[in-house]
Amino acid sequence: MLLLLALxxxxxxxxxxxxxxxxxRQGPPLLQPYRDLIRLLRKEVVLAHSASWxxxxxPYLIFAGTWVAASLxxxxxxxxxFSWSADLIALIALLGSARFFLALAGLDVGTxxxxxxxxxxxxxxxxxxxxxxxxxxxxxxxxxxxxxSVMAAHMTSGEVGLRVSLGLALLALVMVSIAxxxxxxxxxxxxxxxxxxxxxxxxxEYSGRHLALIxxxxxxxxxxYVSVIACLFVPWGIAPPDGNAGAIAVGAAAYVAKLAAGAVxxxxxxxxxxxxxxxxxxxxLGAALMLGLxxxxxxxxxxxx
Amino acid sequence: xxxxxxxxxxxxxALAPIAVVLSASSRANxxxxxxxxxxxxxxxxxxxxxxxxxxxSGIVLPLGLPWLGAxxxxxxxxxxFLIVLGLGGAAASTFALxxxxxxxTPERVxxxxxxxxxxxxxxxxxxxxxxxxxxxxxxxxxxxxLVVAHHRExxxxxxxxxxxxxxxxxxxxxxxxxxxxxxxxxNYLFESIRAAQPGTDVAAIVLVLALVGAGSxxxxxxxxxxxxxxxxxxxxxxxxxxxxxxxKVAVYGFVRIAFDLLGPPVWWWSMxxxxxxxxxxxxxxxxxxxxxxxxxxxxxxxxxxIGIIFIGLGLALAFKAYGMADxxxxxxxxxxxxxxxxxxxKSLLFFGAGAVLSATGERDMEHLGGLIHRxxxxxxxxxxxxVAISALPPLxxxxxxxxxxxxxxxxxxxxxxxxxxxxxAVGALLALSAALAAACFVKAFGVSFLGRPRTPAAANARxxxxxxxxxxxxxxxxxxxxGVLPGIFIDALAPVTGAxxxxxxxxxxxxxxxxxVPVAESRSSYNGLLVFVFIALSGSIAAFAIHRLASDKxxxxxxxxxxxxxxxxxxxxxxxxxxxxxxxxxGTTVFRAREIGDMPPPGATRPARLTVELRDLIWDAxxxxxxxxxxxATERLNVLQFLTIRRYLxxxxxxxxxxxxxxxxxx
Numbered sequence: 001m002l003l004l005l006a007l008x009x010x011x012x013x014x015x016x017x018x019x020x021x022x023x024x025r026q027g028p029p030l031l032q033p034y035r036d037l038i039r040l041l042r043k044e045v046v047l048a049h050s051a052s053w054x055x056x057x058x059p060y061l062i063f064a065g066t067w068v069a070a071s072l073x074x075x076x077x078x079x080x081x082f083s084w085s086a087d088l089i090a091l092i093a094l095l096g097s098a099r100f101f102l103a104l105a106g107l108d109v110g111t112x113x114x115x116x117x118x119x120x121x122x123x124x125x126x127x128x129x130x131x132x133x134x135x136x137x138x139x140x141x142x143x144x145x146x147x148x149s150v151m152a153a154h155m156t157s158g159e160v161g162l163r164v165s166l167g168l169a170l171l172a173l174v175m176v177s178i179a180x181x182x183x184x185x186x187x188x189x190x191x192x193x194x195x196x197x198x199x200x201x202x203x204x205e206y207s208g209r210h211l212a213l214i215x216x217x218x219x220x221x222x223x224x225y226v227s228v229i230a231c232l233f234v235p236w237g238i239a240p241p242d243g244n245a246g247a248i249a250v251g252a253a254a255y256v257a258k259l260a261a262g263a264v265x266x267x268x269x270x271x272x273x274x275x276x277x278x279x280x281x282x283x284x285l286g287a288a289l290m291l292g293l294x295x296x297x298x299x300x301x302x303x304x305x
Numbered sequence: 306x307x308x309x310x311x312x313x314x315x316x317x318x319a320l321a322p323i324a325v326v327l328s329a330s331s332r333a334n335x336x337x338x339x340x341x342x343x344x345x346x347x348x349x350x351x352x353x354x355x356x357x358x359x360x361x362s363g364i365v366l367p368l369g370l371p372w373l374g375a376x377x378x379x380x381x382x383x384x385x386f387l388i389v390l391g392l393g394g395a396a397a398s399t400f401a402l403x404x405x406x407x408x409x410t411p412e413r414v415x416x417x418x419x420x421x422x423x424x425x426x427x428x429x430x431x432x433x434x435x436x437x438x439x440x441x442x443x444x445x446x447x448x449x450x451l452v453v454a455h456h457r458e459x460x461x462x463x464x465x466x467x468x469x470x471x472x473x474x475x476x477x478x479x480x481x482x483x484x485x486x487x488x489x490x491x492n493y494l495f496e497s498i499r500a501a502q503p504g505t506d507v508a509a510i511v512l513v514l515a516l517v518g519a520g521s522x523x524x525x526x527x528x529x530x531x532x533x534x535x536x537x538x539x540x541x542x543x544x545x546x547x548x549x550x551x552x553k554v555a556v557y558g559f560v561r562i563a564f565d566l567l568g569p570p571v572w573w574w575s576m577x578x579x580x581x582x583x584x585x586x587x588x589x590x591x592x593x594x595x596x597x598x599x600x601x602x603x604x605x606x607x608x609x610x611i612g613i614i615f616i617g618l619g620l621a622l623a624f625k626a627y628g629m630a631d632x633x634x635x636x637x638x639x640x641x642x643x644x645x646x647x648x649x650x651k652s653l654l655f656f657g658a659g660a661v662l663s664a665t666g667e668r669d670m671e672h673l674g675g676l677i678h679r680x681x682x683x684x685x686x687x688x689x690x691x692v693a694i695s696a697l698p699p700l701x702x703x704x705x706x707x708x709x710x711x712x713x714x715x716x717x718x719x720x721x722x723x724x725x726x727x728x729x730a731v732g733a734l735l736a737l738s739a740a741l742a743a744a745c746f747v748k749a750f751g752v753s754f755l756g757r758p759r760t761p762a763a764a765n766a767r768x769x770x771x772x773x774x775x776x777x778x779x780x781x782x783x784x785x786x787x788g789v790l791p792g793i794f795i796d797a798l799a800p801v802t803g804a805x806x807x808x809x810x811x812x813x814x815x816x817x818x819x820x821x822v823p824v825a826e827s828r829s830s831y832n833g834l835l836v837f838v839f840i841a842l843s844g845s846i847a848a849f850a851i852h853r854l855a856s857d858k859x860x861x862x863x864x865x866x867x868x869x870x871x872x873x874x875x876x877x878x879x880x881x882x883x884x885x886x887x888x889x890x891x892g893t894t895v896f897r898a899r900e901i902g903d904m905p906p907p908g909a910t911r912p913a914r915l916t917v918e919l920r921d922l923i924w925d926a927x928x929x930x931x932x933x934x935x936x937x938a939t940e941r942l943n944v945l946q947f948l949t950i951r952r953y954l955x956x957x958x959x960x961x962x963x964x965x966x967x968x969x970x971x972x
Contacts, residue, residue: 041851044858048865050757052677054688064844068836084820085832085839089710090698094836096743097697103747107878110674110756111866115878118751122744123886129743130736133710137732140714146829205865208858209851282890289733296729300717 004070008219009033011226011263018267033219040212048109048205055108058101059206059213065098066217070224074231076251077239078149087146088136088228092129095180095221099125102214106202117201120278124186124198127285128179131172134292138169139232141299148231155235164305165295170233172291177225179285181218183266185276186284196275226262227255234258306355307362307379310387310430313348317341317423321416328412334405337415341422342398348426349391355384359800369435373493378432381800382565385641386429386557392783393550393648394422396776400656401542403772407663413454414540421447421546425554434483434493441479441558445472445522448551451543452535464534471521471531478518479558482511486566495566502568512574515562516581522555524608525615526585527923532608533592537600537668541659544600548607549652553644556614563622564637564805572626572721578619579727583734586612588923590741591895594748594887595919597670597880599658602749603651606694609738610647613706614640616735620712623724625806632715633806635823638798639708645794646701646787650693653780657687660769660777661753665762670749670880675758679766684754686777691746693784696739699837701787704821706739707831708795711823741887748883757874789833792821881917888917896920 013033020027047056069091074080086094099121106118140146142165143154154160179186182199191197197204203214231238237254239247276284298305320340327333355362363378379387401418408414424444431437449472453465485507486498503511517528524532536547563570563578589608596602617640624633660683661676662668677684693700713732719725758764768774787794792813799809813821820832851857864870892898896919903914948956 041855044856044860046860046862046865049861049863050675052755053681054677054684054755060844060848061840063847064840064842067843068839082835082839084826084830085818085835086698087829087831089707089829090703090831090836093696093698093703093707096695096740097692100692100695100697100743100747104751104755107747107751107883108677108755109864109866110874110877111864111870112876112878113866115883118747119878119883119886122747123890126737126740126744126887127890129740130733133736133739134733137710137714137729141717145827146711146714147827150827204867207865209856213847213851278886279889289737293729293733296732297726300725300729303717 004075004220004223005067005216007259008070008216008223009037011223011259012219014260014263015222015267015270018264019271022267022271033215037212037216040207040215041209043208045208045210050108050110051205052108055105055205056210058105058108059210059217061101062098063213063217063220065094065101066220066224069094069098070220070227072148073224073227074149074152074238075227076237076255077243077248078152078241080149083149084147088140088148088151089133089146091148091224092132092136095224096125096129098217098221102202105206109205111205113197113201113204116195117198117204120198121202124179124281124285127282127289128176131285131289131292132176132180134289134296135169135173135176138165138292138295138299141296141303142166148228152231152235152238153240155232156238165298166233168291168295168298170229172288172295173229173232175284175288175291177229178269179281179288181222181225184270185273186281188275223259226259230255230258230262306351306360307364307377307430310348310351310379310426311364311366311377313344313351314423314426314430316344317419317426320344320419321423324415324419325412328415333415334408334411335402337419338398338401338405341419342395342402344419345391345394345398345422347391349388349395351379352384352387352391355379356381356388356797356800363432369433369439370493373433373435375436376432376494377430377436378495379430381804382557382560383429385645385798385801386553387426389553389645389648390422390425390429390550393546393553393652394425396652396656396780397542397546397550399779400545400659400773400776403770404540404542404656404659404663406770408540410454413456414451414543417447417450417454418543421451421543425546425551428554429557432495434487434495434498437558438476438480438483442476444551444554445476448539448543448547451539453538454540454543455538458538460534461538464531464538467531468535471528475518475521475528478514478521482514482518482562485511485514486562498566499568505571508567509571509574511567512563513577515559516577519555519559519562520581523552523559523611524585524589525581525611526588526608527927529585529589529608530924530928533596533601533604536604536607537598541600541655541662544604544659545652545655548604548655549648552607552611553648556611556618556644560618560805563618564625570622570626572623572724575619575623575626576723576727578615578622579724579731582612582615582619583731584612585609585615586738587734587741588612588895590738590745591891594741594745594884595892595896597752598668599661599670599673599749599753600655600668602670602745603654603658606742606745607647607651609742610643610651610694612738613709613735614643614647616640616731617643617705617709617712619731620709620716620728621806623716623719623721623728624712627719627721629715629718630806630808631810631824632712632718634802634808634810635708635715636712637802637806638795638810639705639712641798641801642708642791642794643705646693646705646784649780649783649787650690650702653686653690653777653784654694656773656777656780657683657690660773661766664766664769665760667760667762670752672760673753673758673763674756674874674877675754675763676766677754679764680754680768682774683769683777686774686781687754688750689781689784691750693788695743695746697743699788699833699840700784701791704788704791704831704833706735708823709735711829714829715824744887748880752878752880752883756877759874759877759879785837789837790819791831791833792816792819795821892919895922897922
């Protein structure tokens with residue numbers, strides 16, 4: 001758990017750095033997200049007069065929900081101590097709870113930008129969440145389980161092979177992950193133009209330690225999605241539950257390599273595409289939903305597709 | 306046990322005339338509701354004892370049809386619904402102890418309230434078709450009386466009218482269903498119906514009729530039209546009962562007929578139920594998202610949850626038809642658990658809406674806002690309800706939806722091709738409705754409780770009384786307990802599924818850490834308790850560490866809002882502007898939503914206006930033409946009222962000849 005907490009800002013730092021280099025900028029140093037977090041943590045909180053008690057509790061709830069979800073994903077070793085306490089559906093729903101509270105926070109102070117952010121976020125979520133569930137269905141039908149560690153074990157076992165439905169699910173999962181993490185083309189994490197903000201608009205009123213927690217939670221969320229993709233579609237190298245120290249070391253190295261590859265791919269993708277208009281997003285996510293549904297449907301029709 | 310339950314019902318019935326006599330006195334409110342509270346709690350206990358004893362008990366009373374008598378029985382299914390009814394009724398009565406004092410015309414509410422409770426319980430207890438229908442109609446009529454309690458408002462009168470029509474229509478369908486089941490011998494006893502086993506054609510017609518009859522009371526699309534009108538019109542504690550509890554009595558009616566009386570199901574029944582369930586779930590939540598009246602939003606949302614319940618029931622029928630008993634038990638448990646969960650959080654939310662209504666006099670969310678500052682306790686309870694109903698862990702709504710998803714994941718093994726295509730689509734609809742429900746309750750809570758007050762009424766609201774709060778906190782606690790310890794509730798349902806589909810889900814209570822494992826551990830498991838503990842721990846550790854090691858200073862200042870804060874609360878997002886993106890994405894097709902902008906030319910002094918036009922296509926396509934047809938037909942037939950005596954006699958004679966002819970040709 002703590003390891004994830006330590007890794008999450010690094011992943012975001014790497015994405016930022018690669019993006020900057022692709023744009024021929026020097027870019028912030030790799031460790032900048034840590035410095036940002038520490039600086040924010042030390043600052044005092046400036047709270048709007050109209051903010052309620054809920055506004056102050058929400059950052060902790062979001063952070064806790066995302067952290068728990070991220071720690072229940074098998075990263076480099078499959079036999080997690082508590083992996084049975086929540087399956088993939090529950091993890092998605094846990095992130096859904098975090099989003100629910102974030103959207104409430106956007107409405108709490110009673111400003112127009114917060115409202116913009118929340119209302120757009122729930123619109124995006126209303127498509128992204130079912131799409132994600134359909135993806136889970138597809139993979140669960142192949143693996144015969146919704147348990148992430150069982151799924152990963154099944155994927156490595158070699159009896160899966162190349163399948164149409166898995167291809168559809170991977171494509172849809174990438175699309176959903178981009179949307180869920182407020183990345184270009186859905187949202188721009190580095191935007192400073194108010195009317196294009198979604199995630200940034202919701203957290204506009206946050207400052208100090210509250211903002212630090214929310215930033216850390218979104219970094220954890222990025223890590224969650226990269227880990228889930230890695231665990232399901234490139235599960236090679238994950239140490240078995242009874243693996244020795246050598247296997248665990250290989251697993252850890254493989255995991256770090258996967259994260260780095262994910263970060264580079266994300267940065268390349270983000271620099272090569274322009275942001276969409278808000279009302280083009282439903283078409284994008286609708287496509288992801290349809291891909292997920294198609295994958296599930298194929299598996300209902302024939303178990304071998 | 307059944308005697309005790311009937312005594313409770315009699316006590317409730319007796320309360321009604323007492324309430325008529327007492328209603329003028331100032332103590333009537335407390336007396337009636339306190340008695341209702343005690344009696345409904347006793348009913349819940351009776352249900353609980355019979356469920357855990359796994360005992361059935363019956364009784365025959367010399368009432369009703371002379372050759373039949375009135376049969377009453379408590380079996381596992383009835384016992385489960387008695388618990389739902391008892392808990393819902395007890396919570397509503399507690400809430401009403403406080404809320405009822407704001408009632409301006411108590412004489413129109415107090416007598417009907419206990420009678421309504423009695424009617425609902427009688428439906429569940431009835432063991433023959435005649436008593437069932439009598440109780441059903443009694444329940445409809447008493448609830449109608451409560452809907453039109455505030456009859457001076459035109460809207461309520463119209464709601465009552467539509468409700469009465471639909472209730473009559475639903476009872477008619479059920480009457481025909483039971484008529485077919487009883488056959489030409491008139492076997493109205495449930496026991497002899499069960500033994501008779503109707504033929505497949507008759508059974509199919511009965512299923513459709515039951516779906517229409519019970520479905521119209523439960524509010525399945527397209528028979529839902531009355532529900533969002535009638536439920537909000539009643540006083541809030543009655544709204545909670547109607548939405549949270551009466552719709553469950555309707556579900557009971559459907560389950561009783563489809564799973565118990567009809568015998569082994571045919572596979573295509575489940576297609577019908579699943580398709581209706583999926584459509585109901587999505588349409589219900591989309592309607593709810595378009596509302597800005599808090600109580601109406603909640604009523605539409607009931608429609609969505611009924612859809613989720615019917616999806617579970619439909620899956621159970623499909624599995625039962627193909628002899629997959631374990632999967633059927635899982636699906637049925639999911640549906641019934643959602644029955645319980647929905648009755649808890651929907652009552653809670655209606656209480657919250659009622660508390661807001663009595664504190665501000667407003668149901669329109671556009672006139673609320675910032676109530677969390679003025680009513681912090683109500684806001685907290687309402688928030689718990691919102692999280693639970695949005696199917697978010699670790700509360701109870703998530704558990705039943707999770708079980709439904711697990712049941713869907715078992716369905717590729719179904720051999721029928723129709724189901725193979727339908728079930729994934731229904732799964733997608735269920736997922737969509739869950740996500741939209743979260744959006745809907747962000748809106749409901751965010752616009753009414755958060756932000757800045759939009760009207761003086763909202764700015765000067767007062768926290769509600771302690772009885773109402775007690776009812777809300779009791780239900781919030783139930784939401785949490787059912788969410789973190791779902792194993793207990795699943796085990797409690799075991800006798801019910803055992804009676805209806807032959808087997809029950811694996812026993813859950815003995816598993817490590819109170820995890821729930823619906824099929825096999827390698828397949829899926831969920832532990833609400835651990836998830837809750839993890840979240841609580843990591844949240845509080847983070848808070849403690851940050852406050853100790855980093856900073857705990859707070860400074861209050863004006864809102865930032867990108868440097869342009871506007872002091873007017875009118876600049877906040879409203880309920881309709883919040884729903885605008887979703888309206889554009891889904892509403893343009895589903896509701897033909899159009900935004901009409903009226904921009905005055907430069908120099909004109911009139912204000913610019915933006916109006917949104919929504920059309921209810923179901924109403925336009927089904928209800929409006931039907932109403933127009935009936936109106937036209939009655940207009941034509943009106944001539945018959947003004948005939949001479951000779952013509953009337955001719956008419957009678959002609960009818961007689963016609964009937965005799967029919968009889969002659971028939972035989």
